[in-house]
Amino acid sequence: MTRPDPSRLHWASQRPTIVDVANLSGVSKSTVSNVVRNSGRVSERTRERVLESIDILGYRPNALARDLVRRRASTIGVLVGDLANTFYAEMVKLMEVQASGVGYTTMICNTDGDLALERARVETLLERAVRGVVLLQFSGERSVLDELRAAQVPVVVVSCWDDRADCVAVDDEAGMRLAVEHLYELGHRRIAHVTGRLLEDTTRAARFAGYQSAMRDHGLSALKVDADDSAHELVTGSDPVTAFVTGNDVMAVRLVDALEAAGVRVPAEVSVVGFDGIALGAHSRIALTTVSQPRDELTTRGLGLLLERIQSPSGTAPPRLVTLPPTLVVRGSTAPPRS
Amino acid sequence: MTRPDPSRLHWASQRPTIVDVANLSGVSKSTVSNVVRNSGRVSERTRERVLESIDILGYRPNALARDLVRRRASTIGVLVGDLANTFYAEMVKLMEVQASGVGYTTMICNTDGDLALERARVETLLERAVRGVVLLQFSGERSVLDELRAAQVPVVVVSCWDDRADCVAVDDEAGMRLAVEHLYELGHRRIAHVTGRLLEDTTRAARFAGYQSAMRDHGLSALKVDADDSAHELVTGSDPVTAFVTGNDVMAVRLVDALEAAGVRVPAEVSVVGFDGIALGAHSRIALTTVSQPRDELTTRGLGLLLERIQSPSGTAPPRLVTLPPTLVVRGSTAPPRS
DNA sequence: GTGAAAGCGCTAACAG
DNA sequence: CTGTTAGCGCTTTCAC
Numbered sequence A, B: 001m002t003r004p005d006p007s008r009l010h011w012a013s014q015r016p017t018i019v020d021v022a023n024l025s026g027v028s029k030s031t032v033s034n035v036v037r038n039s040g041r042v043s044e045r046t047r048e049r050v051l052e053s054i055d056i057l058g059y060r061p062n063a064l065a066r067d068l069v070r071r072r073a074s075t076i077g078v079l080v081g082d083l084a085n086t087f088y089a090e091m092v093k094l095m096e097v098q099a100s101g102v103g104y105t106t107m108i109c110n111t112d113g114d115l116a117l118e119r120a121r122v123e124t125l126l127e128r129a130v131r132g133v134v135l136l137q138f139s140g141e142r143s144v145l146d147e148l149r150a151a152q153v154p155v156v157v158v159s160c161w162d163d164r165a166d167c168v169a170v171d172d173e174a175g176m177r178l179a180v181e182h183l184y185e186l187g188h189r190r191i192a193h194v195t196g197r198l199l200e201d202t203t204r205a206a207r208f209a210g211y212q213s214a215m216r217d218h219g220l221s222a223l224k225v226d227a228d229d230s231a232h233e234l235v236t237g238s239d240p241v242t243a244f245v246t247g248n249d250v251m252a253v254r255l256v257d258a259l260e261a262a263g264v265r266v267p268a269e270v271s272v273v274g275f276d277g278i279a280l281g282a283h284s285r286i287a288l289t290t291v292s293q294p295r296d297e298l299t300t301r302g303l304g305l306l307l308e309r310i311q312s313p314s315g316t317a318p319p320r321l322v323t324l325p326p327t328l329v330v331r332g333s334t335a336p337p338r339s
Numbered sequence C: 001g002t003g004a005a006a007g008c009g010c011t012a013a014c015a016g
Numbered sequence D: 001c002t003g004t005t006a007g008c009g010c011t012t013t014c015a016c
Helices: A018-025 A029-036 A044-057 A063-070 A086-101 A115-127 A142-150 A172-186 A201-217 A249-261 A295-311 B018-025 B029-036 B044-057 B063-070 B086-101 B115-127 B142-150 B172-186 B201-217 B249-261 B295-311
Strands: A075-080 A105-110 A132-136 A155-158 A166-170 A191-195 A224-226 A243-246 A271-276 A289-292 A321-324 A327-329 B075-080 B105-110 B132-136 B155-158 B166-170 B191-195 B224-226 B243-246 B271-276 B289-292 B321-324 B327-329
Touching: A018 A029, A018 A044, A029 A044, A063 B063, A075 A086, A075 A115, A086 A105, A086 A132, A086 A295, A086 B086, A086 B105, A086 B115, A105 A115, A105 B086, A105 B105, A115 A142, A115 B086, A132 A295, A142 A155, A155 A295, A166 A172, A166 A295, A172 A191, A172 A201, A172 A243, A172 A271, A172 A289, A172 A327, A191 A201, A191 A249, A243 A249, A249 A271, A295 A321, B018 B029, B018 B044, B029 B044, B075 B086, B075 B115, B086 B105, B086 B132, B086 B295, B105 B115, B115 B142, B132 B295, B142 B155, B155 B295, B166 B172, B166 B295, B172 B191, B172 B201, B172 B243, B172 B271, B172 B289, B172 B327, B191 B201, B191 B249, B243 B249, B249 B271, B295 B321
Parallel strands: A075 A105, A075 A132, A132 A155, A155 A166, A166 A321, A191 A224, A191 A243, A243 A271, A271 A289, B075 B105, B075 B132, B132 B155, B155 B166, B166 B321, B191 B224, B191 B243, B243 B271, B271 B289
Antiparallel strands: A289 A327, B289 B327
16 A cells, blocks of 8 residues: 555545555556556446546546656647737637647747747747647747757648748748739739738748739739838829738738828728738728638648647658648728729 | 666667766766756756756756656646637737746637636646646636636636636726716717627626716616627617727627618717727727726736745635726727717 | 556655 | 655556
8 A cells, every 4th residue: 555545635635646546446556547548458347436436536647647657748839929910829729729629738839939939938848748849930940940850849830831841831822823813903003012021931932922923924013012111102103003912911901001191092092912811801991802821721731730740650751741722802902993 | 777878869869868867977867957957056067067968968858757746837727718819819928928937838728618618628737737727718617616726726817807716807897987988078978888798797797887887977877788789770860879888899899890881980970989908909990999908917917916826825815806907098989979 | 357567757855 | 065765646568
């Protein structure tokens, strides 16, 4: 008898352990373990007796101990740039729900796009022996990925691209083409692209490339504008810009704000198209035409990829890339140009 | 020698343990443990040698093992109703940042307001031996709190009220009074209150009470409207409602949408005041006048309360309530009534 | 079908 | 200042 008596529980209300359950039901630790884990080899009578003791004692398995001996936690880490951005918040929510659906607990870390924080959080996750990590809006820093690889922890990058890890994201170029096409059909010819630091590097480049090639296809000249610069001067003078496609919805919404603050009406005087499909844009007062990303599928596929890597020991298999198609959502921020 | 040789690391790249470090630097486990935990009692020479070995081996402490032997994880759980709601997403973000600032990892759980999910998540958190739990938009279910109490895990309820646990939230009644006062001063006399299930019960009741008492103070009669009902009929006819105060910003925004869809202009024909101060409301196209909650302070105080409970064994100390003052933010959704 | 034994990687007295 | 010792609560062969 390792422990004197279950009565110990009375004066020192500590959490009951597997041993307490074993003692109370008159079996061994292993048997209790077997019933807790449903590992078959237990007679119905014993199982019932053990279950009863568990109930009486209010026994709850200690995941820390389980994970330690198994040498792996049933936990996955999610690194997200900015939880306050609804696009990511929604994805994080979906990840949490889906992950717990398959028995994983998620540890969500907000990195604020700060590399030092990103590294610190990865360190924490590694210390806690996470089984896999999802990177949402990843800074793209080599060292972070190296660290994860060295620790042999599967990684999946969701909603942006990186050639060193499994990725699932939308086809940025196709998305931008959708946007430009839409504006072209409305009659716009002077279409500028607004982008900036708010976007992760690779994504920014891909979206710009998509814009550029779509413009070229129509024999139009590209014009890139930094999101931090004022854009309203472009819409006046001769040969003014009549439409903007932006790197993402947040930039689009800010652009609309800036434009209207300068007295330029959207879409009467100028059209604006966003990218992402955040909830804010759907509001009737905002009504942002945008290229929408399938958040639900992004998370599902991302988690799927991660779980595959976790389950199969495909240590050095090459990165797999899943490309999802974005869709154009036409709302009230686009209209034909003023003749 | 428990382990044959560090060379083992070559053909079976397992994570190095404290023993590997001890062997390589020629000291005992405890000494390595001492330097890792910075527990003073180590000579400078030894410390350096150990640190060097740690570096060479790429040793990373196993938090699972540490927490198991310490019998407590440096983890706190955060239960949130809906991460997709920016109000909560922002608070969760703040909690994560602040908690990790004081050395705690957070486990964030989305409950979707579903009691079964809420219970399941609490169970998971308890199995993982969290040190404390933050409840954001708590369902108020007795059983959840009981479970937590039985496990002796400190709890703090943030942004709503519950008399069985430490709470930090704004003074809902004062907030509603602010809203009504503002409208009264603008000249409104027929002011309705819109509320609904989107709000946790206690909060809904408190806000309604605040509205009611403010109305009474001015000798005005209260009028309660369900958020799911159409409100535009109230603004026509004789003695029409000229302003609405709502249970929260989300309802306010939806109300504005519905009103305008029915051809009623805000604020020209009717004024609307929200509650919470979500980012969406600050957008120029929305410009929602609202009663704002100090999110930053809510999380700081909430976490503070929780940490106090964690640190001091004040097992049965009575719940502490922290009431924070909300502030009125006047934007473009309120104006004097049409004469 | 069940139990005994051997740890998982680490901390925390307690000696020396 | 450093090492020895004894577990934390659980899983997992391997006998019986």
